[in-house]
Amino acid sequence: MPLDIKARKPxxxxxxxxxxxxxxxxxxxxxxxxxxxxxxxxxCPNIGECxxxxxxxFMVMGSICTRGCRFCNVxxxxxxxxxxxxxxxxxxxTIAAMDLDYIVITSVDRDDLEGQGxxxxxxxxxAVKAHSPKTKVEILFPDFRxxxxxxxxxxxxxxxxxxxxxxxxxxxxxxVRDGRCGYDQSLSVLQTIKEVDPEAFSKSSIMVGLGEPEExxxxxxxxxxxxxxxxxxxxxxxxxxxxxxxxxEFVHPDQFAEYERVGRELGFLYVASGPLVRSSYKxxxxxxxxxxxxxxxxxxxxxxxxxxxxxGHSDAARRRLxxxx
Numbered sequence: 001m002p003l004d005i006k007a008r009k010p011x012x013x014x015x016x017x018x019x020x021x022x023x024x025x026x027x028x029x030x031x032x033x034x035x036x037x038x039x040x041x042x043x044c045p046n047i048g049e050c051x052x053x054x055x056x057x058f059m060v061m062g063s064i065c066t067r068g069c070r071f072c073n074v075x076x077x078x079x080x081x082x083x084x085x086x087x088x089x090x091x092x093x094t095i096a097a098m099d100l101d102y103i104v105i106t107s108v109d110r111d112d113l114e115g116q117g118x119x120x121x122x123x124x125x126x127a128v129k130a131h132s133p134k135t136k137v138e139i140l141f142p143d144f145r146x147x148x149x150x151x152x153x154x155x156x157x158x159x160x161x162x163x164x165x166x167x168x169x170x171x172x173x174x175x176v177r178d179g180r181c182g183y184d185q186s187l188s189v190l191q192t193i194k195e196v197d198p199e200a201f202s203k204s205s206i207m208v209g210l211g212e213p214e215e216x217x218x219x220x221x222x223x224x225x226x227x228x229x230x231x232x233x234x235x236x237x238x239x240x241x242x243x244x245x246x247x248x249e250f251v252h253p254d255q256f257a258e259y260e261r262v263g264r265e266l267g268f269l270y271v272a273s274g275p276l277v278r279s280s281y282k283x284x285x286x287x288x289x290x291x292x293x294x295x296x297x298x299x300x301x302x303x304x305x306x307x308x309x310x311x312g313h314s315d316a317a318r319r320r321l322x323x324x325x
Contacts, residue, residue: 002246012253012275013236057104057140058094060087060124061117065108067178071167071207073240079112088123092131102289103128104163106140111180116142118150122157129158136160136292138203140279146185148192155196160292161231163203164189165279166224169216176210176245191227201269201292203231205279210237211248214255221263231270231288234259235277251275 062081065074084090095103105124110117118141125137138161144150155162166186168176173183186204193202204224208217217234224232234256239247256273263271270287 002248003250007247010250013238013250055102055104056095056098056100057106058091059106059108060091061107061110061113061120063108066111067109067180069167069177069181070245071176071237071240073244074108080108080110083113083117083120088120088127091124092127095128095135096131100132100135102136102138104138104140105159107142109142109178109180111145115153116144116147116150118144118153122153125157125159136289138163140165140203143181143185143189145180146182146188148188148195151189151192152196155193155200161201161203161288162193163205163231163279164193165205166190166220167205168207168210169212169220170223171216172210172212187223187227190224190229194228199295201230201288201295202228203233203279204229205233205235207235207237208251208255208259209247209249210245214258217259218262221259221266221268225266225268230268232263232268232272233277233279234263234271234273235279236275 061083063075064077064080065072066076066078066080068076091105105121105128107117107121121139121141125139128135128137137159139154139157139159140163141151141154143164164186166183167173167181170183173181190202190204193200206217206220221232236251237247239245253275256275256277260271260273263273269291
């Protein structure tokens with residue numbers, strides 16, 4: 001049974017108010033800079049941890065999405081806002097002023113644009129690299145309706161990590177995502193990353209709490225590994241408003257720990273799985289940064305190869321931990 005939007009959150013979903021010298025410094029810097037962060041606009045619970053660690057997430061190409069996924073709180077319309085040709089330069093200057101070590105650039109879907117904004121994405125990466133060469137860049141990009149040439153533009157942009165979110169399990173895709181999205185289309189985008197650059201690091205994310213069986217989540221993890229995804233995040237869905245798809249459960253931290261264990265067993269190089277994890281959660285995690293540094297030095301770290309993992313790989317007890325607040 002769906003949870004009421006006012007249902008009391010369990011203790012593990014409560015966070016402390018952000019604090020710390022680095023957080024305070026970045027917040028002060030934000031008052032004079034040209035772009036806002038997704039961290040602030042989405043009231044992300046991890047803002048103190050991420051800003052304190054020198055990471056932040058920025059959304060480009062406007063705040064209006066041309067799709068209407070039932071979990072997302074972004075405004076939607078047939079046409080988005082006109083692109084700002086100065087946005088890449090503004091982004092570069094903003095990130096340089098904030099002195100960030102690792103940033104994520106994401107965007108709304110722009111089906112209304114010729115090229116769906118892929119080149120704008122690439123231009124943003126290049127501008128960041130020009131203004132702040134030390135900053136590692138992850139881009140979280142749309143599916144571009146499966147157009148491999150557009151995906152290739154992002155892959156060749158110079159970003160160190162290339163992300164596209166599968167979002168939910170196959171069974172939930174039509175219920176949760178816009179009809180122009182697709183489970184297999186997202187897998188194809190992730191596979192294209194490796195086809196364009198086999199040495200690239202790819203990343204994806206899954207939301208849970210929508211009533212999905214554990215075996216479906218593991219099936220999705222297995223599908224992501226089959227197209228060579230290296231990094232995975234799994235987090236709790238929280239309903240933005242009564243207009244959005246209902247929350248079915250607060251998934252227990254023990255279940256998240258089990259997903260992380262299975263993910264490592266499947267061969268992901270990095271798995272972040274927890275109630276407060278978001279797709280750009282702790283983007284500058286030491287592991288990912290160190291792995292990228294090792295790759296730059298020509299050391300032995302390599303992206304995880306695609307693999308096929310047979311069903312029944314884990315003999316762990318299957319459990320459903322439903323906590324109703």
